[in-house]
Amino acid sequence: xxxxxxxxxxxxxxxxxxxxVINDASTVIAQSDEKELALLLESLPIEERIALWETIAxxxxxxxxxxxxxxxxxxxxxxxxxxxxxxLFVDIEAEDLLELADSLxxxxxxxxYAAMDKVQKSYFIQANEYTEGEIGHWASHAFLVLPQNAKxxxxxxxxxxxxxxxxxLIFLTNRSGQFSEAVPIAxxxxxxxxxxxxxxxxxxxxxxxxxxxxxxxxxQVQLSGYGAxxxxxxxxxxxxxxxxxxxxxxxxxxYERQLMATAGMDEDEDLFAPVKKSAQNRAVWLGxxxxxxxxxxxxIGMFEATLQQVVALAVLMPVVASMGxxxxxxxxxxxxxGLALNQVSPANVGALLSKELKVGGLNGIIWALVxxxxxxxxxGDPMLGVVIGLAILLNIIAAATxxxxxxxxLDKLKIDPALSGSVILTTVTDIVGxxxxxxxxxxxxx
Amino acid sequence: xxxxxxxxxxxxxxxxxxxxVINDASTVIAQSDEKELALLLESLPIEERIALWETIAxxxxxxxxxxxxxxxxxxxxxxxxxxxxxxLFVDIEAEDLLELADSLxxxxxxxxYAAMDKVQKSYFIQANEYTEGEIGHWASHAFLVLPQNAKxxxxxxxxxxxxxxxxxLIFLTNRSGQFSEAVPIAxxxxxxxxxxxxxxxxxxxxxxxxxxxxxxxxxQVQLSGYGAxxxxxxxxxxxxxxxxxxxxxxxxxxYERQLMATAGMDEDEDLFAPVKKSAQNRAVWLGxxxxxxxxxxxxIGMFEATLQQVVALAVLMPVVASMGxxxxxxxxxxxxxGLALNQVSPANVGALLSKELKVGGLNGIIWALVxxxxxxxxxGDPMLGVVIGLAILLNIIAAATxxxxxxxxLDKLKIDPALSGSVILTTVTDIVGxxxxxxxxxxxxx
Numbered sequence: 001x002x003x004x005x006x007x008x009x010x011x012x013x014x015x016x017x018x019x020x021v022i023n024d025a026s027t028v029i030a031q032s033d034e035k036e037l038a039l040l041l042e043s044l045p046i047e048e049r050i051a052l053w054e055t056i057a058x059x060x061x062x063x064x065x066x067x068x069x070x071x072x073x074x075x076x077x078x079x080x081x082x083x084x085x086x087x088l089f090v091d092i093e094a095e096d097l098l099e100l101a102d103s104l105x106x107x108x109x110x111x112x113y114a115a116m117d118k119v120q121k122s123y124f125i126q127a128n129e130y131t132e133g134e135i136g137h138w139a140s141h142a143f144l145v146l147p148q149n150a151k152x153x154x155x156x157x158x159x160x161x162x163x164x165x166x167x168x169l170i171f172l173t174n175r176s177g178q179f180s181e182a183v184p185i186a187x188x189x190x191x192x193x194x195x196x197x198x199x200x201x202x203x204x205x206x207x208x209x210x211x212x213x214x215x216x217x218x219x220q221v222q223l224s225g226y227g228a229x230x231x232x233x234x235x236x237x238x239x240x241x242x243x244x245x246x247x248x249x250x251x252x253x254x255y256e257r258q259l260m261a262t263a264g265m266d267e268d269e270d271l272f273a274p275v276k277k278s279a280q281n282r283a284v285w286l287g288x289x290x291x292x293x294x295x296x297x298x299x300i301g302m303f304e305a306t307l308q309q310v311v312a313l314a315v316l317m318p319v320v321a322s323m324g325x326x327x328x329x330x331x332x333x334x335x336x337x338g339l340a341l342n343q344v345s346p347a348n349v350g351a352l353l354s355k356e357l358k359v360g361g362l363n364g365i366i367w368a369l370v371x372x373x374x375x376x377x378x379x380g381d382p383m384l385g386v387v388i389g390l391a392i393l394l395n396i397i398a399a400a401t402x403x404x405x406x407x408x409x410l411d412k413l414k415i416d417p418a419l420s421g422s423v424i425l426t427t428v429t430d431i432v433g434x435x436x437x438x439x440x441x442x443x444x445x446x
Numbered sequence: 447x448x449x450x451x452x453x454x455x456x457x458x459x460x461x462x463x464x465x466x467v468i469n470d471a472s473t474v475i476a477q478s479d480e481k482e483l484a485l486l487l488e489s490l491p492i493e494e495r496i497a498l499w500e501t502i503a504x505x506x507x508x509x510x511x512x513x514x515x516x517x518x519x520x521x522x523x524x525x526x527x528x529x530x531x532x533x534l535f536v537d538i539e540a541e542d543l544l545e546l547a548d549s550l551x552x553x554x555x556x557x558x559y560a561a562m563d564k565v566q567k568s569y570f571i572q573a574n575e576y577t578e579g580e581i582g583h584w585a586s587h588a589f590l591v592l593p594q595n596a597k598x599x600x601x602x603x604x605x606x607x608x609x610x611x612x613x614x615l616i617f618l619t620n621r622s623g624q625f626s627e628a629v630p631i632a633x634x635x636x637x638x639x640x641x642x643x644x645x646x647x648x649x650x651x652x653x654x655x656x657x658x659x660x661x662x663x664x665x666q667v668q669l670s671g672y673g674a675x676x677x678x679x680x681x682x683x684x685x686x687x688x689x690x691x692x693x694x695x696x697x698x699x700x701y702e703r704q705l706m707a708t709a710g711m712d713e714d715e716d717l718f719a720p721v722k723k724s725a726q727n728r729a730v731w732l733g734x735x736x737x738x739x740x741x742x743x744x745x746i747g748m749f750e751a752t753l754q755q756v757v758a759l760a761v762l763m764p765v766v767a768s769m770g771x772x773x774x775x776x777x778x779x780x781x782x783x784g785l786a787l788n789q790v791s792p793a794n795v796g797a798l799l800s801k802e803l804k805v806g807g808l809n810g811i812i813w814a815l816v817x818x819x820x821x822x823x824x825x826g827d828p829m830l831g832v833v834i835g836l837a838i839l840l841n842i843i844a845a846a847t848x849x850x851x852x853x854x855x856l857d858k859l860k861i862d863p864a865l866s867g868s869v870i871l872t873t874v875t876d877i878v879g880x881x882x883x884x885x886x887x888x889x890x891x892x
Contacts, residue, residue: 006791013793035669043789045797156635163632165671166690168614186609189602222694223481225611227673244612244690248668248697255701256783262708263779264772271784271794272801279808282776286769286813293768294820300761307753307760314753314760315746318876321764322739323732326710330728333709337702338717343489345452347459351491355718362725367732374740430764 005036009043012052026055034060038067041076045272050079062088066099071270071277074103089115094123095140126239135217136210138250139231139240144170146197148180153193159185166227166243169205172197178236179207207232210239215254215340218247261419264288292423296321296430303438306446312379313441316388320437323367324395324429331356331403332421339411353404360400364393383444391437398432399425451482455489458498472501480506484513487522491718496525508534512545517716517723520549535561540569541586572685581663582656584696585677585686586610591617592643594626599639605631612673612689615651618643624682625653653678656685661700661786664693707865710734738869742767742876749884752892758825759887762834766883769813770841770875777802777849778867785857799850806846810839829890837883844878845871 008028029037029052037056041049041064053076056064061080065073080088089112097112104112113124123141130136142164146154155170169182181201191200206224208217208231221229221242228243257267264285273281300307300317307314335352338344344352372389376382406424407417454474475483475498483502487495487510499522502510507526511519526534535558543558550558559570569587576582588610592600601616615628627647637646652670654663654677667675667688674689703713710731719727746753746763753760781798784790790798818835822828852870853863 005788006793009789009791010793013797039787039789043784043791043794045794045801159632160635166612166614166673168612168673186605186613189606222691225691227612227614227690244673244694245668245671248690248694251694251698258705259783260779263776265776265779269780271780271789271798275801275804275808278801278805279812282773282805283809283812285776286772286809289768289772290765290813290817293765296764296768297761300764304757304761308757311750311754311760314757314763315743315750317760317763318742318746318767318880319736319739322735322742326732326735327728330709330711330731333706333711334715334717337705338489341485342451343455343485343717345455345489347452347456348489348491351459352717355491355721355724358721359724359728362721363729363732366725366729367736371736434764 005039005043008032008040012040012044013048029056034063035067037064042068042072042271046075046274049075049272053079058084058087062092062096065103066096069270070103070268071266071273073100075270075274077103077105077108085111086115092116092120094120094127097124098127098137130210133213134210135208135212135214135231135242136233136239138214138242138246139210140164140228140243140246141240143167143228143230143241144185145238146170146172148172148174148198150197151193152188152191152195152197152200155183155185155188155197156193159188164243166245168227169202170197171230171238171241172201173238177238179230179232179238181205182230205229207236208242210234214250217242218251218254221247222251258418261416262422264419289423292427292430295427296434299431300434300438302435303442306438306442310384310441310445312375312381312384313438313445316375316384317434317437319371320388320391320395320433321430323371323392324399324433325426327360327363327396328399328403328425328429329422331360331400332407332417332425335404335407336417336421339407339417344408349404349408353401356400356404357397360396361393364396367396368393381445384441387440387444388437390440391433394436395429395433399429402428451485451489454478454486458486458490459494475502480509481513483510488514488518488717492521492720495521495718499525504530504533508538508542511549512542515716516549516714517712517719519546521716521720523549523551523554531557532561538562538566540566540573543570544573544583576656579659580656581654581658581660581677581688582679582685584660584688584692585656586674586689586692587686589613589617589674589676589687590615590631591619591684594618594620594644596643597639598634598637598641598643598646601629601631601634601643602639605634610689612691614673615648616643617676617684617687618647619684623684625676625678625684627651628676651675653682654688656680660696663688664697664700667693668697704864707862708868710865735869738873738876741873742880745877746880746884748881749888752884752888756830756887756891758821758827758830759884759891762821762830763880763883765817766834766837766841766879767876769817769838770845770879771872773806773809773842774845774849774871774875775868777806777846778853778863778871781850781853782863782867785853785863790854795850795854799847802846802850803843806842807839810842813842814839827891830887833886833890834883836886837879840882841875841879845875848874 041052044052065076085108092112092115094116101109116124127137144158144167146158158170168185170185171179172181172183174180181198182205183197183201187200206220206229208220208229210231210233221244228241230241231239233239253267260267260269265281269281335344368389371392372385375388376385402425407421410417410421487498490498511522531554538558538561540562547555562570573583590604590613592604604616614631616631617625618627618629620626627644628651629643629647633646652666652675654666654675656677656679667690674687676687677685679685699713706713706715715727781790814835817838818831821834822831848871853867856863856867
């Protein structure tokens with residue numbers, strides 16, 4: 001439906017007034033699945049969103065909420081009649097509640113927890129022993145498991161029952177519940193019934209550590225070629241599994257988080273967040289950037305006398321800062337990708353620095369010449385060309401150095417370089433650029 | 447191995463000189479799979495990379511190359527002895543050659559093509575009827591298919607043979623080879639042998655259109671809950687399938703492409719590209735940004751006389767530009783995500799603009815006051831506070847407007863907003879910021 005989404009948005013918006021419900025769109029909505037409805041609801045301004053929400057059948061509401069991002073979801077949770085929750089929470093499972101937990105007020109969370117049976121409650125408690133960043137939090141309990149001494153016939157009997165999605169392996173555990181082997185279901189059909197499963201088990205199945213980060217665990221599953229891998233704790237106890245669909249969702253969330261972080265936002269940011277909330281969310285980032293901008297201004301302020309005499313410096317300042325910022329962001333982006341893939345480490349950071357300095361040096365010289373010549377022709381002052389050329393060269397070299405060290409150091413300090421890397425880098429290149437340019441200007445142009 | 451990668455990089459770098467081979471690392475390398483070796487090779491400086499490459503067994507070389515990014519791969523292809531290719535290309539399949547095609551010189555491409563059998567050649571030709579952005583290009587031919595009149599017993603016979611990875615469905619085709627239904631393999635075990643497969647087929651399986659974009663097709667598979675979905679052409683002919691692992695790889699490439707595009711780079715950029723090549727890759731982006739920086743400078747230049755008299759304007763210029771740039775990039779990022787998910791369309795762009803203008807207005811007023819007050823205390827001139835406050839407000843509102851329209855228009859023109867959105871946006875906010883600030887300064891401060 002992704003293709004039809006824009007049309008649906010249009011239909012809903014045209015047909016919705018705060019008082020009315022949706023007419024023509026309603027058949028399409030009945031045919032859409034929960035994920036599609038979640039995307040649609042997120043795309044609507046708040047009044048239309050709530051109007052559409054009220055037309056969705058109660059029995060689908062919980063599944064739709066589960067698929068939504070937290071911020072737009074909270075708006076619907078607030079607008080839902082308090083008496084309805086008893087109905088919505090019937091049959092709620094631990095995995096559902098884990099998805100919703102962030103958006104539910106304390107009271108509703110307690111109500112949902114109380115609605116679960118004993119097994120689901122225990123899953124919920126187990127999951128909450130992990131942070132949301134650890135894969136143990138997202139372990140699914142839908143898997144096929146047999147004791148280690150089971151035979152092919154036991155396997156065949158097991159798969160005659162309901163099989164969970166992406167289930168191409170049967171897990172085997174020993175008497176203490178420790179994971180021991182995995183058997184491809186496909187092999188069951190090629191073997192006599194009395195063969196012990198351990199005899200046809202894989203000898204190289206990789207297991208996921210419960211404390212592993214979600215992104216690495218997701219990659220592990222996606223690269224394995226299997227539909228799901230077992231998650232075990234430090235004692236090899238089988239906790240659950242991670243399947244490829246959940247892995248894809250976790251990676252998608254992580255990429256979205258990274259994309260939004262580059263602009264100082266949250267992956268849960270609502271397209272139609274209430275104005276006050278949205279302004280608040282963004283104000284912090286603007287404030288941090290303001291501090292760095294004032295810092296740069298303070299450095300420029302040191303050269304007020306020079307600027308007064310050589311106004312060309314003021315005109316060209318943005319060029320020096322911009323070239324440093326762009327060159328630095330290229331190195332920074334390359335290193336952030338390398339860090340995410342574990343390809344950048346203390347072992348090769350020296351070699352990387354040396355390469356980036358050479359690249360920066362070469363581009364620095366070329367662009368210093370180009371910009372220097374333009375400046376000479378623009379302002380008719382050869383010395384100004386020399387000054388801006390040197391400043392560009394210095395700043396591009398500083399940018400390459402900062403582009404390596406800023407993300408590496410942030411990563412070491414467990415701070416996400418995608419979030420704060422570019423602010424720090426730009427501050428460095430702004431200050432180096434302004435000080436080099438105005439400083440050299442003071443020396444050579446006065 | 448992802449966890450061990452940094453240690454391996456260190457081991458290889460320490461033990462490698464251009465003349466020597468690797469000792470201690472060699473056992474670990476023998477145990478690593480092709481994807482891990484590809485990551486390791488990409489993490490090494492060029493000399494070490496080539497030295498390691500030569501120690502890898504010939505029979506693994508092709509599979510390692512397939513897993514690598516184009517740029518680092520090309521370096522290894524160039525360094526590989528010409529006489530070796532005959533051995534490497536034995537048993538090469540169409541899917542392998544499609545992955546490598548970009549990096550192979552014309553002569554090697556022809557040699558590899560000639561090494562394939564008739565069926566693989568036809569797959570290769572079929573794939574090349576599509577661009578790399580269309581999913582038809584990546585259709586896999588490893589699937590289970592039966593005629594529409596087959597029975598459960600035929601299905602059971604089929605799965606006793608080798609089953610491809612992520613195969614939880616048998617596809618049914620009619621006599622003309624058109625896709626008709628899909629049957630879950632799991633159901634075969636629950637039904638009598640004489641039942642026709644069409645009777646237990648899914649009634650809601652979604653098919654992928656051959657011209658669909660890779661990212662949308664990948665999402666379709668990942669959301670389906672199945673291991674793979676059929677790819678069909680406009681006549682419903684079954685062309686192949688897309689499985690979840692390939693889908694994960696395609697989405698990962700797409701996210702990586704987006705991340706790198708924000709810094710004007712390619713997803714194939716080599717961590718250790720040769721200096722000249724790397725400098726060249728980046729020079730274009732620096733050049734484009736230089737033009738926009740000069741454009742901004744030209745606008746500043748219009749106010750030389752004002753700057754000469756009120757040097758405080760020069761000192762505070764970066765603050766006005768920076769606040770506009772940051773506010774704009776927040777709106778831009780939100781819209782880029784919305785466009786990627788099809789959540790932003792002409793139907794809701796008006797509502798989005800109105801919301802972003804309100805958010806921008808609110809933040810504009812708050813920060814205009816803060817910055818105005820700081821400016822008054824810093825330079826002791828109340829009128830300067832008014833001027834910078836107004837300029838900030840105007841620029842943040844311009845930023846919100848540009849943050850909506852720049853990506854929407856680029857998307858309409860089929861230009862990737864992740865690549866060029868932020869350059870254009872910053873140009874707008876720089877120029878609006880400088881002109882508003884210096885223009886108001888000229889009016890009120892002279």
